[in-house]
Amino acid sequence: MLFHISTKAHDAVFLDDDKRVREAVGPHLQRLMQSGKVREAGIFSDTRGGFFLVDIDTPEELFELFGPEVYANFALEAHPVTSMEKIGELLQRWATEGR
Numbered sequence: 001m002l003f004h005i006s007t008k009a010h011d012a013v014f015l016d017d018d019k020r021v022r023e024a025v026g027p028h029l030q031r032l033m034q035s036g037k038v039r040e041a042g043i044f045s046d047t048r049g050g051f052f053l054v055d056i057d058t059p060e061e062l063f064e065l066f067g068p069e070v071y072a073n074f075a076l077e078a079h080p081v082t083s084m085e086k087i088g089e090l091l092q093r094w095a096t097e098g099r
Helices: 019-033 061-071 084-096
Strands: 002-009 038-043 049-055 074-081
Touching (some): 019 038, 019 061
Antiparallel strands (some): 038 049
């Protein structure tokens, strides 16, 4: 199951001033990227945030994957993602059903 995760640093987090945050978040992001669950990731150019496209089995797995290192320092917004192929199949089926 694919999820698009948007992240935004909490306003109280100043990575330049808070060595503790860098020490917690940096290594965790490396583990996250090496987990085999992240298909794509990047930073937004216009905000203090970024995104991850993760492939997980259950929504609850998000807590394990991102952990307290991310949840404590970033607001997360998660959206399940459906492929265009699946949507095309669904729309085609509805069309044949007269819906």
